[in-house]
Every structure is written in C-alpha cells, then in structure tokens.
Amino acid sequence: MKKTEYIKLIDTTRCTACRGCQVACKQWNEMPASRTRNFGSYQNPPDLQWNTWTLIRFQEHVDKNGDFKWLFRKDGCMHCTEAACIKVCPSGALYHTEFGTVGINQKLCIGCKACISACPFDIPRFNQETEKVYKCDLCYDRLKGGQQPACVLSCPTSAITIGEREAMIDKAYRRLDQLGGKGVVYGDKFVGGTHVMYILSEDPAVYDKLPVKPRIPASVILWKNLFKPFTLIGMGAVAGMAALHYLIKGPHEVHEKKEGDE
Amino acid sequence: MSGKIQNMVRVTDPIERIAHWLLAGSCLFCLFTGLGIMFRSWEFIPELLGGLYAVKWMHIFSGVVFAFALAYAFMMWKKDCAFEPDDAKWIAQGGGYLWKTNNLPPVYKYNAGQKLFFWFVVVFGALIVLSGLVMWNPTAFPIAVARWSYALHALSALVIGSFFVVHLYLGTIGNPGTFQAMTTGWCSRAWCETHCPRWLAEREKGSSES
Numbered sequence: 001m002k003k004t005e006y007i008k009l010i011d012t013t014r015c016t017a018c019r020g021c022q023v024a025c026k027q028w029n030e031m032p033a034s035r036t037r038n039f040g041s042y043q044n045p046p047d048l049q050w051n052t053w054t055l056i057r058f059q060e061h062v063d064k065n066g067d068f069k070w071l072f073r074k075d076g077c078m079h080c081t082e083a084a085c086i087k088v089c090p091s092g093a094l095y096h097t098e099f100g101t102v103g104i105n106q107k108l109c110i111g112c113k114a115c116i117s118a119c120p121f122d123i124p125r126f127n128q129e130t131e132k133v134y135k136c137d138l139c140y141d142r143l144k145g146g147q148q149p150a151c152v153l154s155c156p157t158s159a160i161t162i163g164e165r166e167a168m169i170d171k172a173y174r175r176l177d178q179l180g181g182k183g184v185v186y187g188d189k190f191v192g193g194t195h196v197m198y199i200l201s202e203d204p205a206v207y208d209k210l211p212v213k214p215r216i217p218a219s220v221i222l223w224k225n226l227f228k229p230f231t232l233i234g235m236g237a238v239a240g241m242a243a244l245h246y247l248i249k250g251p252h253e254v255h256e257k258k259e260g261d262e
Numbered sequence: 263m264s265g266k267i268q269n270m271v272r273v274t275d276p277i278e279r280i281a282h283w284l285l286a287g288s289c290l291f292c293l294f295t296g297l298g299i300m301f302r303s304w305e306f307i308p309e310l311l312g313g314l315y316a317v318k319w320m321h322i323f324s325g326v327v328f329a330f331a332l333a334y335a336f337m338m339w340k341k342d343c344a345f346e347p348d349d350a351k352w353i354a355q356g357g358g359y360l361w362k363t364n365n366l367p368p369v370y371k372y373n374a375g376q377k378l379f380f381w382f383v384v385v386f387g388a389l390i391v392l393s394g395l396v397m398w399n400p401t402a403f404p405i406a407v408a409r410w411s412y413a414l415h416a417l418s419a420l421v422i423g424s425f426f427v428v429h430l431y432l433g434t435i436g437n438p439g440t441f442q443a444m445t446t447g448w449c450s451r452a453w454c455e456t457h458c459p460r461w462l463a464e465r466e467k468g469s470s471e472s
Binding site: 117126217223238245249 | 300301314315318358359360405408412417419424427431435436437438439
C-alpha cells in the first residue's frame with residue numbers, strides 16, 4: 001500500500017481572520033468552550049487550550065517602511081516528520097498516521113506531559129480533569145473517510161487547503177511567485193518537513209510564537225539517543241565486568257586468623 | 263557470652279538498616295518502573311503492575327519516598343563518608359580489587375569506594391529528585407528548565423543504575439560475609455579486621471574498660 005502524505009497549506013495572505021476554522025474545529029471534534037477573557041485583542045481565547053486545537057493569532061505589526069499590517073496566523077499542530085512529541089511519548093499515544101500526520105490516542109495517554117515541553121511549537125495542552133494531553137490530529141477520522149479536515153472545509157477564502165505532499169509544496173512556491181516573491185514558505189525546511197505549511201507575508205521572526213528554526217530540542221536528543229540506550233548498556237556492561245571480576249579475580253575473601261583464634 | 267557473639271561485631275544499628283532498605287527499595291522500585299516506562303522492551307513491568315498510568319503514579323510516590331530516605335541517609339552517613347587524605351591512596355590502588363596490592367591504607371568505617379558510591383548517590387539522587395519534581399509539573403517551569411530536567415533525570419538514572427550494579431556485586435558475592443551487615447547487622451571480627459580495621463580498633467579500645 002502506497003503511503004499518501006498530506007500537507008495542509010495555510011496561506012496567511014488570504015486569511016481574513018473570520019475564525020470559521022476555529023469554530024469548525026470545535027464543532028467537529030466536539031470540544032466544549034471555556035470561559036475566556038478579553039485581553040484587548042480579537043484573539044480569543046488568548047492561547048491554545050486542551051479544547052482549542054487551532055487559534056487565529058491576531059498581531060499588529062509595523063514594518064520597516066512604517067506601514068501598518070494586521071497579521072493573522074492560524075496556530076495549531078504542525079504535524080512534524082521528525083516529531084519531538086512522538087520521540088518522547090512513552091505510551092505510544094502519539095504516533096505517525098499513514099498520512100504522515102501526528103495522531104493522538106487519548107486512551108493510551110498517561111498524562112506524563114513529556115510532549116508538552118518537547119514540542120518546538122508549544123502545541124500540546126494538558127487537561128487537568130482527564131489527565132490527558134490534547135492537540136489537533138488533522139481530523140484523522142475525516143482523512144480516513146476521504147474528507148477534508150473541518151478547518152479546511154470551513155475556510156471561505158481558501159486560505160487553508162490540503163493535498164498530497166509534493167503537489168502542495170509545489171503549490172506553495174507557485175503562490176510565492178504570484179506574490180512576487182514577497183513572502184516566505186514555512187514548513188518544508190526543518191524537522192524533516194512539517195505536514196502543515198504556511199505562506200507568510202512577513203519574515204517568520206515577526207510572528208508571535210512562531211519559531212524561526214524549529215528543531216527537536218538538544219535535550220531530547222541527548223536524552224533519547226544517548227542517555228536512554230546507555231542506561232541498559234551501562235548497567236549491562238557493569239554487570240558483565242562484575243561477572244568477569246568474579247571469575248578472574250574471585251571474591252575478596254576475609255583473611256581469617258588460622259587456628260586457635262577462637 | 264556465647265562464643266558466637268564474641269566473634270561477631272555489630273557493624274550497623276537497626277535505624278541504619280531500615281534507612282538503607284528504604285532507600286534501596288524505593289530506588290530499585292523507581293529504577294524498574296522507570297525502565298518500564300522508558301523501554302518498550304520492559305513492557306512486562308507496566309503489564310505486571312496494572313498499566314503505564316498506574317506505574318506513572320507508583321514511580322512518583324516511590325520517588326517521594328526515595329527523596330526522604332535519601333535526605334535521611336545523607337544526614338546519617340555524611341560524617342562516616344567524609345573523604346580523608348588516605349582515600350586517594352586507596353583509590354590509586356583500586357582498593358585491591360583489581361590487582362595485587364600490599365599497602366592499602368587501613369580503613370575506618372567505609373572505604374573510599376563506598377564513600378564514592380555514597381556521594382554519587384547523594385549528588386545524582388538529589389538531581390534525579392529535583393528533575394523529577396520538575397517533570398511532575400513541567401509547565402510550571404521555564405521551558406529550558408523543563409526540557410533539561412528530562413535529560414538530567416535520564417543521566418542520573420544511568421549513573422545510579424550502573425553504580426547500583428557495582429554496589430550489589432560488592433555487597434554480596436564479591437565480598438563474602440558483607441551482606442549480613444545490612445540484614446542482622448552482625449559481621450565476623452575477621453571481616454571487620456579486613457574491611458574496617460581502624461573502626462574496629464577504636465571500638466574495642468573504647469569498650470575494653472566496660
């Protein structure tokens with residue numbers, strides 16, 4: 001069976017911040033609303049939550065020429081190919097689906113929260129009551145049924161589209177040409193390529209909470225590629241050396257004083 | 263007095279033995295539940311104990327016991343395990359375990375190897391406890407602290423786990439007559455002359471009047 005990798009392309013230059021995707025996501029995934037607070041922005045709720053898997057971030061930006069711009073970015077799981085969350089997940093709750101996306105199986109999640117600090121995009125959120133982690137799964141159930149994710153379907157300006165990997169990367173660069181090269185394609189150059197990509201109108205560094213060079217944290221690589229295997233290797237090697245010592249040198253016997261000492 | 267008691271010396275008191283086994287028990291429980299969480303090849307441990315979620319909490323509670331046992335053991339043994347100049351000579355000769363030596367400095371209560379083990383457990387035990395506390399609620403800490411706690415926790419487990427194997431070997435079959443120091447608390451007089459001659463001499467000098 002040939003694996004079809006999908007990429008969801010978010011063209012921020014087309015986004016009007018209607019937040020239809022945010023609502024569609026909640027509706028399809030049956031996520032309840034939480035009390036929110038106004039912090040002087042249309043951005044609502046203020047951040048991703050266990051029950052808010054995608055969020056339009058509103059940002060006021062003045063560029064080098066003194067021009068004011070209102071930037072909208074749909075935040076959510078980027079579905080990395082080299083996914084730090086999957087690397088640290090001890091239970092197998094986080095996994096790669098046949099579409100290359102990062103699925104999550106809450107039945108397996110033990111709420112260890114390791115994925116929360118490992119994620120370079122700060123996406124997974126913890127629910128205190130269920131003691132489990134939640135995040136976007138790119139509507140895995142819909143993809144399996146041959147349907148588009150809810151956010152894609154809801155988007156009135158076609159800012160969000162989905163398709164096969166190569167075709168979408170192609171599409172992103174064609175759109176960049178259309179924009180006269182004024183913009184950035186984000187997502188194909190790091191963590192093995194993400195399965196959510198952006199067309200950004202500004203430099204990535206301009207955007208709130210968007211890492212310029214996301215990567216699996218060095219601490220995770222040290223932990224999983226070095227310390228973890230060496231725990232068993234180290235204990236095994238020491239046990240082997242002890243056994244050799246016992247066979248070659250023998251135990252360290254106590255020097256009893258001979259005869260008549262008792 | 264019976265002959266048996268006359269030739270035996272009480273080397274540990276009950277409090278020391280209880281503290282030792284509390285520390286050892288919680289440490290080993292943490293070690294094996296930790297391996298069960300970290301390695302798919304050790305899946306039998308969560309399967310035996312009722313699943314990964316249960317094991318997560320067992321690991322945390324056992325870690326709390328370990329923290330208190332470690333703090334107590336530190337207070338109790340830090341004096342006996344303070345290094346002295348002769349320890350360097352002991353270490354330079356590998357404690358006589360690796361090649362033939364004939365001028366090992368006489369040991370007081372614990373030899374330099376035991377002291378090293380003690381300090382490794384204290385230092386990496388403290389690190390594993392502190393990093394474990396961060397991992398319990400990582401979102402309450404700055405992201406860098408949370409991230410490095412996981413790496414530090416794994417490194418400490420690697421160090422403690424490896425030293426544990428050495429300790430197990432030297433405390434049992436590697437040194438016959440030693441294990442009972444942590445069971446009955448009585449070791450033979452000859453054992454004391456081999457392993458802690460200065461302590462024995464001081465002890466016998468002190469009690470000769472009574």
